[in-house]
Amino acid sequence: MYSLEHQQYLKKIKRHNFLVRLTQLSIITLFIILWQVLADYRLINTFITSSPKHIIKTIINLHQTHNLYNHILITIYETIISFALGTMIGIVVATILWWNRFIAKVIDPYLTILNSLPKVALGPIIIIWVGAAMDSIIVMALLISVIITIIDIYHGFNSVNPIKLKLMQSFKATKRQIYFKLLLPSNFSNIISTLKINISMSLIGVIMGEFLVSKQGIGYLIMYGSQVFNLDLVMSGIIILCIIAAIMYYLVLYVEKRLTKY
Amino acid sequence: MTKILKIKDLRKIYHTKRDETLAVDNFSFTMSDGEFVAIVGPSGCGKSTILSILCGLEEKTDGEIKFRENTKIGYMLQQDSLFEWRTVLDNCLLGLEINHNLNEETKNYVLKLLNTYGLSNFSNSYPPNLSGGMRQRVALIRTLATNPDILLLDEPFSALDYQTRLAVSDDVFKIIKSEGKSVIMVTHDLAEAISMADRIIILSKRPATIKKIFNIELTDKSTPINNRKAKEFAHYYELIWKEIDYHV
Structure with missing residues (x-):
């Protein structure tokens, strides 16, 4: 078993890596949601920009x-x-x-x-x-x-x-x-x-x-x-x-x- | 004692586009079987060039080199340069593989060397797991594997730190002596030369010519570390130091 300090150290690394992953996921999710919302409210022209829903439908x-x-x-x-x-x-x-x-x-x-x-x-x-x-x-x-x-x-x-x-x-x-x-x-x-x-x-x-x-x-x-x-x-x-x-x-x-x- | 090597008027000129440099000139000496000769001189004087020529890595420009018939040469370099993708044993077998001499008998000889010099537990390890001193021993066994009569050592310990260097040179010396090899060692370390060699050749700065040859006679000559304690040691150091053209 590791010492208390070492356990805390490992926890810190784990936490850090988790934060990196979370941020990465948030960015892509936010991007997709924003894209879709802008498209739904017709703030962007989907004829030019397409939208996540359209893409899924197309695929x-x-x-x-x-x-x-x-x-x-x-x-x-x-x-x-x-x-x-x-x-x-x-x-x-x-x-x-x-x-x-x-x-x-x-x-x-x-x-x-x-x-x-x-x-x-x-x-x-x-x-x-x-x-x-x-x-x-x-x-x-x-x-x-x-x-x-x-x-x-x-x-x-x-x-x-x-x-x-x-x-x-x-x-x-x-x-x-x-x-x-x-x-x-x-x-x-x-x-x-x-x-x-x-x-x-x-x-x-x-x-x-x-x-x-x-x-x-x-x-x-x-x-x-x-x-x-x-x-x-x-x-x-x-x-x-x-x-x-x-x-x-x-x-x-x-x-x-x-x-x-x- | 029989002579194992005679060199007469060796000369080497390096050619480059701009210039030609006389690296070695008028270099003659004779070596007996079983002798340990050290070559010292200021850095860049052409010490290593002489070894490279003896080993056949470089062509001489002029002069005569005569080994006793059927003399086999082993060459040990500044760095251990073990191949990190080969195990210790496979590293030691490299020379035999290249010369197509790998068979049951030669392999057993290498295994025996590894065993004698405390490396049998590591024969399946890879070099990065070995200490500096052990790596150097592996490099020596790789050289000994082809069973050479004369060993050419080119600053073999210069990559090691001081303490390791003392221990390893002691180690290597004992191995060489117990295997009964003749040695030419190039070094810039005077103390190392005096503690190991029977004879020391002092070279001038470039072009390298023989400035003086000392026979080293120490009372109670034994291993390099002990030899450093001999009462003549400081005396020789002084003598040789004066002969070398060190420039700061």
Whole structure:
């Protein structure tokens, strides 16, 4: 059993955390209530702002008549594919760059330019080259996530502890041994945090892609809603997107927790 | 006694875009089997460069280095640099894994070393759970695992605080002696050098050349901590201090 002081200390922490949660919940609840009240009293124009009730109605309607889950699944599917491809290509390219200093030096300015280029500018080209279908959405999202992945992981490889590197060399380790026994394990947490950025990058790319070409997905719902001036649909799309983003983020967080146990 | 190492006129030049720097020049000495040689000199003089060249991490520019045939070299660095994702045992096996020498016999040898030097209870622990002194012992066993004939120690205790440093150097010294290894140790700590070495090579400031070599003869030579109490200790300290170009 803990001492009285310690119990009080624990109580204090618990109280503090509870207050934070309570405030967080109050803000969102107040916001929703205020939104609804302003709408009910016609102080705001629901044609432009929509309202919580309308949004719920729209989502239920989507659920009953249209394929709500189809839209959600399409967006998630595209995100996961481009996330997986981006991560794999990113790690492979970063490995090649680490392996061969010459290639790394040659490619450096191209990477820098590609990284600072707003990838959405390439949208029209991608549509023409890849076609106005799901493929070009995945390519779009891939482009957005892969460059930053390459740069981050390559940077991690290069900032490995020089003394550990020297140790490996003093054992006459080959490049392959250095890669598998030192580089990969010591970069584990760096790679995981790159994945965290990557999953949201992929989602951004997918939504952008869906804005440009698609006939399905949450991005399409939002775009379609705005074109027919159905703000209820737009807002519903955004709310669903918020939920998807949050779930994906916490999923990666959970995987990270499970994997970093040593 | 047989000679384990002969170095003649070793020379090392570093090239950068702007400049070239002569780091080591005219460095010659011979070492007997089982000897403990310390190299001291002002910081930045090129002490570590010599070890790196001996170990094959860096190319020499000129000169001759001759180890006795089939001499195996072990290198121990300034920091223990244990891999925190490997257990103590796996850390010790690293060199054997890399050289494809890991088998029942070599593994048993490592287990025996861990056992002899009081680490058998920790062989499945991870490095962050070990004290500084224990980590250093693990690093030494990692070096000894490949069964080297000569050990190159590059300021092996410089990352430790003073008390730990005394205890660990005593520890490491006993292990090295009982395993019968030859040692070249680079250090900037004069007291440490005198208490451990049979011979001390004093280097000039850059470019490093041999300024003087002292044979250390202490009455009742035993372990480093005891050696510090020998009556010649202060005398050697004085002599060596005068030879080194320390600038404040």
